[in-house]
Amino acid sequence: MVSTLTTREACVQADAADALASFRERFSLPQGIIYLDGNSLGALPKAAGERARDVIDREWGTDLIASWNTNDWFDLPVRIGAKLAKLLGGETGACVATDTTSINVFKALGAALEIQRERHPERRVIVSERENFPTDLYMVEGMIEFLDRGYELRLIDDSLTAEQAIGDDTAVVLLTQVNYRSGRQWNVNELTALAHERGALIIWDLCHSAGAVPIALDEARADFAVGCTYKYLNGGPGSPAFIWVAERHVSRARQPLSGWWGHKSPFEMAVSFEPVDGARRFLTGTQPIISLATMEVGLDIALEVDEQALREKSLALTSLFIELVESRIAGDALTLITPREASERGSHVSFVHAEGFSVMKALIARGVIGDYREPGVLRFGVTPLYLGYADIWDAVEALRLVLETEEWKAPEFQVRGAVT
Amino acid sequence: MVSTLTTREACVQADAADALASFRERFSLPQGIIYLDGNSLGALPKAAGERARDVIDREWGTDLIASWNTNDWFDLPVRIGAKLAKLLGGETGACVATDTTSINVFKALGAALEIQRERHPERRVIVSERENFPTDLYMVEGMIEFLDRGYELRLIDDSLTAEQAIGDDTAVVLLTQVNYRSGRQWNVNELTALAHERGALIIWDLCHSAGAVPIALDEARADFAVGCTYKYLNGGPGSPAFIWVAERHVSRARQPLSGWWGHKSPFEMAVSFEPVDGARRFLTGTQPIISLATMEVGLDIALEVDEQALREKSLALTSLFIELVESRIAGDALTLITPREASERGSHVSFVHAEGFSVMKALIARGVIGDYREPGVLRFGVTPLYLGYADIWDAVEALRLVLETEEWKAPEFQVRGAVT
Numbered sequence: 001m002v003s004t005l006t007t008r009e010a011c012v013q014a015d016a017a018d019a020l021a022s023f024r025e026r027f028s029l030p031q032g033i034i035y036l037d038g039n040s041l042g043a044l045p046k047a048a049g050e051r052a053r054d055v056i057d058r059e060w061g062t063d064l065i066a067s068w069n070t071n072d073w074f075d076l077p078v079r080i081g082a083k084l085a086k087l088l089g090g091e092t093g094a095c096v097a098t099d100t101t102s103i104n105v106f107k108a109l110g111a112a113l114e115i116q117r118e119r120h121p122e123r124r125v126i127v128s129e130r131e132n133f134p135t136d137l138y139m140v141e142g143m144i145e146f147l148d149r150g151y152e153l154r155l156i157d158d159s160l161t162a163e164q165a166i167g168d169d170t171a172v173v174l175l176t177q178v179n180y181r182s183g184r185q186w187n188v189n190e191l192t193a194l195a196h197e198r199g200a201l202i203i204w205d206l207c208h209s210a211g212a213v214p215i216a217l218d219e220a221r222a223d224f225a226v227g228c229t230y231k232y233l234n235g236g237p238g239s240p241a242f243i244w245v246a247e248r249h250v251s252r253a254r255q256p257l258s259g260w261w262g263h264k265s266p267f268e269m270a271v272s273f274e275p276v277d278g279a280r281r282f283l284t285g286t287q288p289i290i291s292l293a294t295m296e297v298g299l300d301i302a303l304e305v306d307e308q309a310l311r312e313k314s315l316a317l318t319s320l321f322i323e324l325v326e327s328r329i330a331g332d333a334l335t336l337i338t339p340r341e342a343s344e345r346g347s348h349v350s351f352v353h354a355e356g357f358s359v360m361k362a363l364i365a366r367g368v369i370g371d372y373r374e375p376g377v378l379r380f381g382v383t384p385l386y387l388g389y390a391d392i393w394d395a396v397e398a399l400r401l402v403l404e405t406e407e408w409k410a411p412e413f414q415v416r417g418a419v420t
Numbered sequence: 421m422v423s424t425l426t427t428r429e430a431c432v433q434a435d436a437a438d439a440l441a442s443f444r445e446r447f448s449l450p451q452g453i454i455y456l457d458g459n460s461l462g463a464l465p466k467a468a469g470e471r472a473r474d475v476i477d478r479e480w481g482t483d484l485i486a487s488w489n490t491n492d493w494f495d496l497p498v499r500i501g502a503k504l505a506k507l508l509g510g511e512t513g514a515c516v517a518t519d520t521t522s523i524n525v526f527k528a529l530g531a532a533l534e535i536q537r538e539r540h541p542e543r544r545v546i547v548s549e550r551e552n553f554p555t556d557l558y559m560v561e562g563m564i565e566f567l568d569r570g571y572e573l574r575l576i577d578d579s580l581t582a583e584q585a586i587g588d589d590t591a592v593v594l595l596t597q598v599n600y601r602s603g604r605q606w607n608v609n610e611l612t613a614l615a616h617e618r619g620a621l622i623i624w625d626l627c628h629s630a631g632a633v634p635i636a637l638d639e640a641r642a643d644f645a646v647g648c649t650y651k652y653l654n655g656g657p658g659s660p661a662f663i664w665v666a667e668r669h670v671s672r673a674r675q676p677l678s679g680w681w682g683h684k685s686p687f688e689m690a691v692s693f694e695p696v697d698g699a700r701r702f703l704t705g706t707q708p709i710i711s712l713a714t715m716e717v718g719l720d721i722a723l724e725v726d727e728q729a730l731r732e733k734s735l736a737l738t739s740l741f742i743e744l745v746e747s748r749i750a751g752d753a754l755t756l757i758t759p760r761e762a763s764e765r766g767s768h769v770s771f772v773h774a775e776g777f778s779v780m781k782a783l784i785a786r787g788v789i790g791d792y793r794e795p796g797v798l799r800f801g802v803t804p805l806y807l808g809y810a811d812i813w814d815a816v817e818a819l820r821l822v823l824e825t826e827e828w829k830a831p832e833f834q835v836r837g838a839v840t
Contacts, residue, residue, distance in 0.1 A: 271550055
C-alpha cells in the first residue's frame with residue numbers, strides 16, 4: 001500500500017473523501033491536540049457520559065436493587081460478551097466481559113492447563129514470547145510458582161522461533177496478536193495451526209488488536225482469547241476486559257476462579273460449586289456495573305464500522321506516518337521498529353530514538369500526544385475512527401520540528417518520571 | 421438495649437432527636453419507598469453522579485491518558501485502600517481497593533497458604549462455615565481442585581463448632597464476620613485468637629460488616645481481610661472490593677494473581693515478576709476507574725460518621741424492628757433467625773416465613789424493599805445513614821398488613837423468579 005499523499009493539501013482532500021470520517025463526530029476530543037495514544041486509552045464517546053448518568057441516576061438511584069433484573073445488570077457481562085464475540089469473529093464461542101485482562105489470562109491458562117492435564121498429562125511447557133506485554137508473562141509466572149508442579153515458561157525471542165519453541169512438550173501457547181511496542185502482528189491462523197499441530201492449546205491476547213484489525217477467532221480455530229476494551233474499543237479507563245472460549249472447550253473448561261457468578265444456580269446458595277453451562281462459567285464475582293455499562297457505548301460504535309474499511313484506513317494512516325517520517329525528517333535519529341509490510345503490523349507505529357523519553361515530552365508539549373515505552377520507543381497509536389490524514393501530517397510536522405530545533409533538549413523535557 | 425418506641429409518634433420524635441439524621445440528606449432515594457436492601461446494594465450518594473461526570477468528562481475526555489498521573493488514577497486503589505484501612509481499624513496493614521471480593525478471597529487464601537507452606541508444610545485443612553456466603557466456599561473449592569495438593573475444606577456447622585473445627589491440622593480459617601442470611605456476628609477478636617492459638621491464619625470476609633459495625637483489624641491481630649464496598653459503604657453497583665493484609669505478612673505475602681499492577685517497576689517492562697513492597701502487590705491488572713472513583717464518594721461519607729454512634733443507631737433500629745414485629749404482628753408465621761442479643765448481630769434482621777418469597781413480593785409492592793434469600797428468609801437491611809425510626813415503624817406496619825390481609829396469596833406474588 002503506497003500512499004500518494006505528499007502535501008498537507010492532499011491529506012485534507014483524503015479526509016474529505018474518507019468514508020469513515022464521520023465517526024470522528026461520535027467522540028469528544030479536546031481542541032488543539034492530536035491524540036495518538038488511543039491504543040493506550042481510547043477517546044471518550046460523546047454518548048458515554050449520558051449512559052453513565054442513566055446508570056447512576058435512574059438504574060442505581062431510582063431502581064436500586066431491582067436493577068439486577070429490570071435493568072439487566074445480571075446479564076450485562078454475557079450480553080456485552082456476545083457483542084464482543086461477534087466483533088472478534090468468534091460467534092460460535094462463549095465470551096463474557098469481565099474483570100481484567102491479567103485475571104482473564106489466569107482463567108484461560110488455568111482452564112487450558114486442566115484440559116491438557118487430561119490429554120497430555122506429561123506436558124509441562126508454556127510457550128510465550130519475550131516481547132509479550134509483561135503482565136501476560138507475570139501471570140504465567142505466578143501460576144507456575146503457585147501450582148509448583150514443574151511447569152516452565154519458554155520464551156520465543158531472537159534466538160528461538162515459534163517453530164522451535166512450540167514442541168511436543170508444550171501444553172499451552174500464549175501470544176499477543178499485535179505487539180504493544182513494535183506493532184508487529186502474528187498471523188493468528190498460522191500460529192494457531194502450528195500450536196494444534198504440536199498438540200498444544202493456544203490463548204490469544206487481543207489487547208492491541210480488538211477494534212483495530214480484523215479478527216476471526218472461529219476461522220482460526222483459536223482455543224481461548226482475552227483482551228481489554230479500553231484501547232481501540234474506547235470503553236473508558238480500566239473498563240472490564242473479556243475472555244473468549246471456543247465452543248468445543250466450553251463445557252469441559254473449568255477455570256480456577258470459580259466464584260458465585262459462574263455457578264449453575266447462584267441464588268440457591270448451595271454449598272458446593274457447580275459451573276453453569278456456557279459463557280457465564282468464566283465469571284467470578286460482581287462486576288463494576290458503571291464501568292461495564294459505559295464501556296458498551298464504545299463497543300457499539302466499533303460494531304457499526306466495517307472492519308475491512310477500518311483496516312484499510314488504519315493501514316493507509318500508518319503507511320502515511322512511516323512515509324512522512326522517512327521523507328520529511330532528516331537524519332537517522334529515528335529507527336522504525338514497526339514492520340513496513342502492512343500485513344505484519346497492527347494499528348500503531350513505533351520508532352526508537354536514543355532520547356525518546358525527552359522527544360515524546362517535547363512532542364506532547366506541542367499538542368501531539370503519543371506514548372513512550374522503554375527502551376527509547378516513541379509509540380504512535382493510529383485510531384481510524386477519530387484520526388484523519390491531515391492529523392498524521394500535522395503530527396509528523398510537529399515531530400520534525402521537535403527534532404530539527406532540538407527543543408527536546410530543553411531542561412523541562414529531561415526530567416524523568418511519567419511521560420504524560 | 422430495650423426500645424421504648426411503642427407508637428409511630430414516638431418514632432417520629434426519636435428521628436427528630438437523632439444525631440445521625442442529617443446523613444439522610446446526602447443520599448438520593450426515590451419518593452414513597454422504604455429501602456431495606458442497603459445491605460445488598462447501598463443507596464446513591466447525591467455527590468456520586470457529579471464525581472462520575474468529572475471522571476468521564478474532564479479526566480477521561482479532556483485529560484485523556486495523562487490522567488493516570490495527573491488525576492491520580494494509578495494511585496487510586498492505594499489511596500482509597502488507605503481510607504478503607506482506617507475505616508476497618510487496620511491502619512498498620514496494607515489495603516487496596518481492587519477487583520471483586522471473590523478474587524480477593526483467592527489472593528488472600530493463596531498468600532496465606534504460601535505462608536503456611538513454610539511454617540506448617542503438613543497442614544492441609546482450610547476451615548470455613550457451611551453458612552458462609554457461598555462464593556467464599558466456591559473460591560476455596562476452586563483453589564483446592566486447581567492446586568490438587570490434598571487440601572480439604574472443613575465446615576463449621578450445627579454439628580461442628582469452631583473450637584472443634586480449627587485444629588492443629590488447620591492451615592487457614594476463612595470466616596465472614598456478619599452472616600449474610602441470619603445477621604449473626606462472629607466475635608472477630610475471639611476467633612482470631614483461637615485460630616492463632618492453633619497455629620492457623622485467618623481471613624475475615626467483611627462484606628456485611630464494613631460500614632455497618634465497628635471493626636478493629638489491628639486490635640484483633642487479623643491476618644487478612646476482604647470485603648465489598650457496594651453494601652453499607654454505598655459505593656455503587658459492583659464497585660471494586662478490597663483486600664487488607666496485616667503489616668507482619670505484607671513483605672512475605674505473595675499472591676498468585678501476580679499481574680503488572682503488583683510489579684516493583686511496572687513501566688520498566690521487565691520479563692520477570694518482582695512484587696513491589698507494600699499494598700500494591702495485591703493488585704493485578706488495570707482497575708475500572710469510573711466505578712472505583714465513584715465508589716470513593718460513599719466511602720468518604722462513611723468516614724465522617726462516628727462508628728460507635730452508627731452502631732448504637734443500628735442496634736436501636738434492629739431492636740425496634742424485632743420488637744415491633746413481635747408485638748404488632750399476630751400469630752407465629754414469622755420466625756426470627758437473627759440473634760436477639762445485640763452484640764451477636766450485625767445490621768440486618770431476618771425472619772423465616774414458609775411463603776417468604778411471596779410475602780416479600782407483596783411487601784415490595786407496598787413500597788417496602790427488603791430482600792429474599794433461600795430458603796424462606798425475609799431479610800431487612802438496616803442502614804442507619806438513611807433510615808429512621810419511623811421508617812422501621814412503617815415497614816413493620818406494611819409487613820403486618822401483607823400478612824393479616826393475606827395479600828401475599830395474590831397470584832401475581834406467586835410467580836417464582838427474581839424477587840425484586
